[in-house]
Amino acid sequence: MPLLSSYAMRRKIGYFLEPVPKEARILEIGCGGGWVGRHLRDNGWKHYVGLDLQSPADVVGDVRDWRKLGLASESFDVLIAFEIVEHVDCWEACHSLLKPGGRMLVTTPLPHRDWILKLLEDLGLNQRRTSPHDRLVYLEKVPYFSRKDVRVVAGLSQWAILTK
Numbered sequence: 305m306p307l308l309s310s311y312a313m314r315r316k317i318g319y320f321l322e323p324v325p326k327e328a329r330i331l332e333i334g335c336g337g338g339w340v341g342r343h344l345r346d347n348g349w350k351h352y353v354g355l356d357l358q359s360p361a362d363v364v365g366d367v368r369d370w371r372k373l374g375l376a377s378e379s380f381d382v383l384i385a386f387e388i389v390e391h392v393d394c395w396e397a398c399h400s401l402l403k404p405g406g407r408m409l410v411t412t413p414l415p416h417r418d419w420i421l422k423l424l425e426d427l428g429l430n431q432r433r434t435s436p437h438d439r440l441v442y443l444e445k446v447p448y449f450s451r452k453d454v455r456v457v458a459g460l461s462q463w464a465i466l467t468k
Contacts, residue, residue: 312457312461313339321343321344321409326348326349326350328381328382329379330352330380330381331375331383331401332355333356334356334385336434340384340386355367363375367394370400377401378400381402381403381406382408382409383398383401386409386411387411388412390418391437391438393439396447399448404468407468408464411463413437413462417459418440420460446466451466452464452467
């Protein structure tokens, strides 16, 4: 794993994951390589579901097709979308899946600094993107969520806890 990606992973565990109650029902959108699920399962969280477009996810498909995938409305306490929303407009689906008062944990590049992340990828310091970043957004401006706690990390990324 590239140096900056490894560092960010450790920081995400402390900031986002450790505060999540062990009994929470958690859906990770874009679970990819599975590090979030491994961490949660290895450390006592029992109600984790990973969703991605390809195996080995627990649920394979597009989150926007959540009904067809057998997911229920308002059935999750926490949704995790690390480095996903720049690839797909899934705000409505995520809002529908969250219980009232539920939280969505999000990381995404700052739109005006994404070019720097691309440069860091080319230098091998950051993980390569799997598809274009054609849905870049400022997290303070996303729809549907009543509360938005957003912070800028390293001047390049946005980390947010959005509440339904």
